[in-house]
Amino acid sequence: MTGTLPAGAVRGVIIDLDGTMVDTAGDFHAAINAMLKALGATPDMPAEEVVGYVGKGSENLVRRVLDARLPPAQANSRFAEALEAYQRAYIAINGQYVNVYDGVREGLAALRDLGLALACVTNKPHDFTQPLLAQLGLTACFDLVYSGDTFPYRKPDPYPMLRVAEAFGLTPAEIVAIGDSENDARAARAAGMRVLAVPYGYNHGQPIQDAGADAIVDTLFAAAELIRPYAEPHNAISAASN
Numbered sequence: 001m002t003g004t005l006p007a008g009a010v011r012g013v014i015i016d017l018d019g020t021m022v023d024t025a026g027d028f029h030a031a032i033n034a035m036l037k038a039l040g041a042t043p044d045m046p047a048e049e050v051v052g053y054v055g056k057g058s059e060n061l062v063r064r065v066l067d068a069r070l071p072p073a074q075a076n077s078r079f080a081e082a083l084e085a086y087q088r089a090y091i092a093i094n095g096q097y098v099n100v101y102d103g104v105r106e107g108l109a110a111l112r113d114l115g116l117a118l119a120c121v122t123n124k125p126h127d128f129t130q131p132l133l134a135q136l137g138l139t140a141c142f143d144l145v146y147s148g149d150t151f152p153y154r155k156p157d158p159y160p161m162l163r164v165a166e167a168f169g170l171t172p173a174e175i176v177a178i179g180d181s182e183n184d185a186r187a188a189r190a191a192g193m194r195v196l197a198v199p200y201g202y203n204h205g206q207p208i209q210d211a212g213a214d215a216i217v218d219t220l221f222a223a224a225e226l227i228r229p230y231a232e233p234h235n236a237i238s239a240a241s242n
Contacts, residue, residue, distance in 0.1 A: 161187050
């Protein structure tokens with residue numbers, strides 16, 4: 001671990017999904033290559049390249065892939081077709097090539113035992129998020145789930161983070177956000193929240209040390225242990241996942 005968590009009561013925690021709780025690189029890789037095949041392009045994109053584009057939503061991922069594989073005019077004219085092909089492929093693949101990271105289940109259990117309100121905020125679309133959480137048995141861990149298409153704005157915009165604070169009846173200062181990328185850190189910072197980062201996820205090929213987190217923790221369980229001294233139980237507002 002590097003860094004420290006600034007002192008202050010913690011009553012809620014926001015956790016990212018892809019690259020923080022679940023290694024979904026295999027799903028992204030398979031879906032992108034299926035999309036390229038559907039477009040008549042050679043499905044030869046390496047997993048490492050795909051992961052470098054992950055984190056800012058499906059539209060951005062597809063756009064980055066097209067820009068890397070097709071001439072500009074063709075990339076623009078075929079974007080809608082490509083996005084539809086990608087979404088169709090991802091729905092069929094979702095959850096087939098994923099793993100829950102070490103320490104995640106233990107970390108979620110520890111945070112629940114501390115009585116904290118828990119939310120999952122991801123840029124992954126709703127139709128991908130909910131089936132994946134359910135398949136992995138993670139849905140019940142959260143009081144609230146906000147996906148990339150729940151609101152008009154997504155991370156790094158602070159809007160979904162602020163909506164979590166509002167739903168839980170907490171101030172942003174009472175919430176710690178945990179993620180794997182600059183997007184997570186920027187959204188949390190702009191919302192006025194403390195930030196923890198894990199080092200094993202997807203940060204667009206950039207060092208997580210440069211993301212601006214208060215501390216970098218090896219696992220989600222380590223994050224729970226860092227939060228423990230500041231934890232104050234909170235009766236989370238029950239809200240249907242979106």
